[in-house]
Amino acid sequence: MFRHETVLLAPAIDALHVHNGGTYIDATFGRGGHTQYLLSQGHDLHVYAFDRDQTAIQSGKQLALQTNQQTDNYLELIQANFEDLQEQLLQRQVTTFDGIIYDLGVSSPQFDDPKRGFSYRYNARLDMRMDQSQALDAEYIINHWDYGQLVQIFFQYGDEKFSKRIARLIIEKRQQMPITTTFQLVEVIKQAIPAPARRQGGHPAKKVFQALRIAVNDELQALERSLQIAIKMLSPQGYLSVITFQSLEDRIVKQLFRQKSQVNVPRDLPVIPPDLQPILRLITRKPILPSAAELDHNHRAHSAHLRVAQKL
């Protein structure tokens, strides 16, 4: 089976200052690395772990059973998008929690399973859905979105400087025959990028595949919405730990944490209205990065950034 080696395991959970009797959220269960470590940190804990991927939830059933039967902790797995945090928790009469961890992006089992279509290294149907019941997939985007939409996602989400050439060739090729597999798309991208540029940097399809994955799963909007809700629901003194793997996600976390931890009112205002008071305290001014030892044995850790904030 496909394994997932958890990135920044202890730093992300230690930053939550887990205390006995507390309620905690793992927004991205994956293969449960952070959840398991969290559960080992206290007694009488209530942990609600989200993942939008059915296979991730399935993989955690045994852990939930063992936790609930053999320990004084409680673990509930919730198959849902973390942007629906509030609805899902309210259905369970949970109105507030003491800490939340996000470990964003895809898990190794998703990326390394050729069938999921996330990787340009394997030939597969163009899928890339984290939630396999979702209608929109990468094949639909590649074969139906118009030139402007394709250019926009390749450029914004992939920072691909040949976005226009790639989008133009996709449109031309798909008129002859639908582009349904990862390798067909890789070929089109290679053809669209001028030969000298193709030989530089990483794999020529890397940026477009990242852009497509973000678009299929609406990753940035989901993160922004979820963080706003999490900040509202977090109890005073509670902590948020967020691990990101690319700069667009990291920017969202950094800006939101900064905005919520500053007062933005004119200097001469005698009293700061309560709704303009800062509601977060920045714990990490600079992100925490994986140690050299972690980088040595886990290549996924390379782009990881951990940011932590505390509710005031």
Ligand SMILES: C[S@@+](CC[C@H](N)C(=O)[O-])C[C@H]1O[C@@H](n2cnc3c(N)ncnc32)[C@H](O)[C@@H]1O
């Ligand atoms: C990097 S993995 C998490 C790994 C986990 N921390 C571990 O130690 O095993 C990210 C997981 O988050 C899930 N995910 C990503 N975006 C999500 C969202 N908006 N809602 C719920 N789950 C999401 C993915 O399906 C994936 O399983």
